[in-house]
Amino acid sequence: MISTPALVYGLTGLLLFVVGLAGLISCAQLLRKILAANIMASGVFLFLVTIAHGRGIVIDPVPHAMVLTGIVVSVSSTAVALALACRVQETANIHDLRKIRARGDER
Amino acid sequence: MVGSAFDIILCLTLVWLAWHVLTSPDLFKAVVLFICFGLLMALGWVRLQAPDVALAEAAIGSGLSGALFLSALRRLASVRQGERRLDRNEERDDEGQ
Amino acid sequence: MRGSDSTGQSRGRGLVSPVHLVMLIGLFTALSWGYLAPGLESSGLAHRLDASLVDSGVESRVTAVLLNFRAYDTLLECFVLFLGVVAVWSLRPVGSDRHDPPPGLILSSLVRLLVPLMVLVGGYLLWAGSNQAGGAFQAGAIVGGAGVLLLLTSSPLLSAFPKGLLSWGICLGPFFFLLVAVIALGQGRNFMEYRREMAAMTIVALEAVAALSIGLSLAALFGGRRPEAHQEMAGQDEPSPGEGEER
Numbered sequence: 001m002i003s004t005p006a007l008v009y010g011l012t013g014l015l016l017f018v019v020g021l022a023g024l025i026s027c028a029q030l031l032r033k034i035l036a037a038n039i040m041a042s043g044v045f046l047f048l049v050t051i052a053h054g055r056g057i058v059i060d061p062v063p064h065a066m067v068l069t070g071i072v073v074s075v076s077s078t079a080v081a082l083a084l085a086c087r088v089q090e091t092a093n094i095h096d097l098r099k100i101r102a103r104g105d106e107r
Numbered sequence: 108m109v110g111s112a113f114d115i116i117l118c119l120t121l122v123w124l125a126w127h128v129l130t131s132p133d134l135f136k137a138v139v140l141f142i143c144f145g146l147l148m149a150l151g152w153v154r155l156q157a158p159d160v161a162l163a164e165a166a167i168g169s170g171l172s173g174a175l176f177l178s179a180l181r182r183l184a185s186v187r188q189g190e191r192r193l194d195r196n197e198e199r200d201d202e203g204q
Numbered sequence: 205m206r207g208s209d210s211t212g213q214s215r216g217r218g219l220v221s222p223v224h225l226v227m228l229i230g231l232f233t234a235l236s237w238g239y240l241a242p243g244l245e246s247s248g249l250a251h252r253l254d255a256s257l258v259d260s261g262v263e264s265r266v267t268a269v270l271l272n273f274r275a276y277d278t279l280l281e282c283f284v285l286f287l288g289v290v291a292v293w294s295l296r297p298v299g300s301d302r303h304d305p306p307p308g309l310i311l312s313s314l315v316r317l318l319v320p321l322m323v324l325v326g327g328y329l330l331w332a333g334s335n336q337a338g339g340a341f342q343a344g345a346i347v348g349g350a351g352v353l354l355l356l357t358s359s360p361l362l363s364a365f366p367k368g369l370l371s372w373g374i375c376l377g378p379f380f381f382l383l384v385a386v387i388a389l390g391q392g393r394n395f396m397e398y399r400r401e402m403a404a405m406t407i408v409a410l411e412a413v414a415a416l417s418i419g420l421s422l423a424a425l426f427g428g429r430r431p432e433a434h435q436e437m438a439g440q441d442e443p444s445p446g447e448g449e450e451r
Contacts, residue, residue: 004111004114005110005111005114005154005155007240008111008114008115008118009114009118009151009154009155010236010239011118011236011239012118012121012122014232014235014236014239015122015232016121016122016125017235018228018229018231018232018235019122019125019126019129020125020129021228021231022129022220022224022225022228023128023129025220025224026220026221026224027129029134031134031138031176031179031180031183032129032134032137034176035128035129035137035138035141035176036128036129038141038172039125039128039129039141039144042125042144042145042148042168045160046148046151047239049152049155049157049160050155052155052157053155053156053157058250058251058254059156059157059250060249060250060253061250061253061265061266061268061269062249062250062253062269062274064157064159064160064266064269065266065269065270065274065277066274066277067157067160068159068160068163068266068270068339068341069270069277069278069281069341071160071163071164071167071168071341072163072167072281072284072285072341072418073281073284073285074168075167075168075171075172075175075422075425076284076285076287076288076289076421076425077284077288078172078175078176079175079288079292079425079426080288080291080292082175082176082179083179083291083292083295083296083428084295085179085183086179086182086183086186087295087296089182089183089186090186158336158337159266159337159338159339159342161337162329162337162338162342162345163341163342163345166342166345166346166349167341167345167348167422170345170349170352171345171348171349171352171422171425171426174352174356174426175425175426178426178428182428
């Protein structure tokens with residue numbers, strides 16, 4: 001049915017997606033949330049490429065091209081997210097910052 | 108057989124790294140682990156016969172994202188330094204992360 | 205794999221609450237069931253792609269998909285990158301915030317040595333993209349990496365680069381793409397459909413422009429703020445060798 005690499009990498013992709021989702025909903029620090037979103041994206045990419053590899057004899061290059069585009073898009077969205085996160089830290093007042101950090105240190 | 112064992116070890120390492128990116132208390136360590144994660148991911152792309160994606164991941168996904176995260180980390184640290192200057196009289200021993 | 209998930213999450217110093225944990229395990233089970241269940245077999249688009257590869261103008265299948273069959277993906281991706289730069293630049297005032305001490309002799313000479321090499325590798329990847337792994341994204345990434353290296357060491361090469369060209373270089377990629385697409389539309393073909401005998405040339409030109417623009421955009425994203433035109437060392441862009449190589 002499904003070859004061994006397709007099985008292993010496909011399940012890993014799904015697992016990375018779920019782990020990233022867990023981090024995204026439960027980490028308090030903004031930077032950590034962005035890292036988690038990146039891990040989720042990696043899981044999705046891994047799953048897409050595995051589908052291209054696992055089904056059929058010929059490797060399907062269309063998912064490869066989509067993943068390539070996705071990597072560039074994810075890096076630009078990461079950059080925007082990081083700029084926003086830094087902006088939040090810079091403009092929030094001391095009280096808010098202390099609250100954010102207190103929540104972050106609990107983790 | 109060797110290939111399958113390699114695949115399984117690589118995947119376990121990837122999941123372990125992802126987990127530690129999210130749980131390590133030190134943000135700097137998390138970012139460095141994320142860079143390692145990207146590099147190992149590039150190895151996975153090669154195993155899946157996607158060399159184009161491997162090149163892009165190694166250069167963009169790992170290198171440039173890592174640099175972005177590190178510079179953001181530094182910016183955030185400088186914000187905290189400023190904060191420390193503002194209320195210096197208060198006790199703080201957990202600064203600088 | 206599932207075991208490592210649940211044990212990892214349960215011992216992870218309470219990263220997720222039990223309710224979330226159950227939901228996430230359920231999500232993973234559902235997803236993997238959907239993946240492993242029979243009946244989802246499909247042959248993909250590989251055969252149709254191979255049949256029309258000769259028309260695309262390049263030999264690499266991924267490049268053919270990226271710049272011919274699904275070129276609008278790349279067009280939109282260039283615009284996403286462009287918007288990313290616009291968003292990042294609009295979040296901080298114009299200027300420069302790097303007051304690092306100048307790098308030592310070893311670092312500055314290493315950068316001096318590495319940057320032309322990186323630009324050369326970028327050019328090679330661009331050229332190799334027509335028949336093997338490589339292409340505009342990878343070349344752009346390497347050029348962007350060279351820019352990041354220059355920014356990190358606040359290299360004096362940066363001040364030699366005219367700041368006005370940075371914005372133009374970033375805009376060039378997406379709008380050149382759009383121009384090619386609209387010209388095709390104006391000549392009675394489909395959006396982004398190249399003339400068959402011109403396809404190879406068009407793809408090479410598009411790739412070169414896109415690689416340059418992607419590299420500049422990535423370096424600008426790293427720089428984080430728009431450089432001031434008059435200030436020394438305020439730049440976040442490529443050295444002039446990058447331009448010469450890619451064009």
